[in-house]
Amino acid sequence: MVGFAALAPSGDDDADARHGELATLVVDPMHQRAGHGSRLLAAAADTLRENAFDVLRVWVPEPDTALAVFLVSAGLAPDGARRTHDTPDSPVTEL
Secondary structure (H helix, E strand, O other): OOEEEEEEEOOOOOOOOOEEEEEEEEEOHHHOOOOHHHHHHHHHHHHHHHOOOOEEEEOOEOOOHHHHHHHHHOOOOOOOOOEEEOOOOOOEEEO
């Protein structure tokens, strides 16, 4: 296994039953830039579509510019939303 993706219905306050969320998308660093992330993202989108979801949401940690660039290159776009989680170490902001 070189990567995995996990999906869930979106838990956002403004989401409805047709909004799905990509909860995680991870590819082993030794296997990145070989198309695995793109295939996982495409499979995730297909799975949501097959299950009557019509919106794909993804939260990206603010400092993770590589993930943000990847998602934009795949056709997703930021919507301006942001949220912050308090953690024991420091707050984490997601876009």
